[in-house]
Amino acid sequence: MITYITDCFDGNARARLSTRIGALFGQSPTVVAADGPDPESFAALTLLDCLRSLELLGEDGHPTITLLNIAPRDGVWPNGVPFCFFWHGKHLVASTFNARVLSLVRRELSIDHVYVTDIREAVTAAGFGADEIEKIATTQFRSLWYLPLLAKWVADGRRVPATETAVPEDLEDGPVVSVVDNFGNCKFDCGPDSIGFAIGETVPVAGRSQDGTLIVTDVTCYRHLTDVPRGGAGLIVGSSGTDFVELVIRGASAAQAFGLRTGDAPLRRTSVEYAA
Structure with missing residues (x-):
């Protein structure tokens, strides 16, 4: 089961995301639109709800993968914020490293550290050629070209260069x-x-x-x-x-x-x- 929460949700984006993830995993994702005036807050609660929905199954259930992309180009990071991943039990989450988006899983599920990746370093370690590395590292649509790869590598147990990083405490004084x-x-x-x-x-x-x-x-x-x-x-x-x-x-x-x-x-x- 693959769920993709993203602020890139127009028809063209959905088609490309579904096709690429289908090619990598053999199944297309459920694409959830993080729309409205505050996509970060929507994504934070939706991510928490997705992980909470895995409780009280009455059985072990199947592993799930949740991808999350909320990545404004705010000038703080070159070409947008980096991507990270973490596990909640046997369930994988690959996400943009966004304190507000991760705030509720930090507060409610005690996920206070994640593994932050550098796109160029990760793609180089995966064995891509120089031209391919440049394309994936510099594309405007990183959530298409890189995030599904990251989720696939981690889900398959491949080693991905990453730095264990504390999730910053969200300074939002809520509630919203x-x-x-x-x-x-x-x-x-x-x-x-x-x-x-x-x-x-x-x-x-x-x-x-x-x-x-x-x-x-x-x-x-x-x-x-x-x-x-x-x-x-x-x-x-x-x-x-x-x-x-x-x-x-x-x-x-x-x-x-x-x-x-x-x-x-x-x-x-x-x-x-x-x-x-």
Whole structure:
């Protein structure tokens, strides 16, 4: 089973990624689009959820491979951030070395070190010729030409030059909306204790009106979605992360009603910040 979470998800990119991975592994991946205004937060929670979904199988299950690419060209690294890999039990993750993307597996799964690779060094060690090395090391689409190779080599047990590196602590002071699901529920990147969640109590939630005005609403905490009055808003312990909190409206879209999107921080007690 191969899952690829990426911010390169247009039809052309999906076709190339699926074809290359199919040629390398004999199966095409499930490509998950990290879209919206905050792809890093979406990718962080989705990666955590993928690894958490491997628990409670009732049996050993099969090894999985998760690839993750969120690599803005921010000028800090030449041609983008490097790629890394780590294992969670028998399950392999190959990813861009991005502190925010790795923040939730660091916090929730104690994955505090990963193996960071240098593309040119890794491809050279694999025996590619000079022209091939140059193409793979300098391409704009490194998540196509290199990341699938890295995952294949590591999965096959081949030696890949890499440096064990601590995952930096994410300085984001959260919580933020990481995922808006297809029902309009807003999934946060934190558990109940982070926001003073208590059944029957209220928590102030900031939202946007249609004209952009900030509106703060006291929202009641409930145990389950079915406890929320129909048409009413509630904060519940949802299905993502390690019992992370969700903002919901039973029978309607909380994201639409509150004017929220990924990257927004409507639960912060000291200030409210929204993604640009």
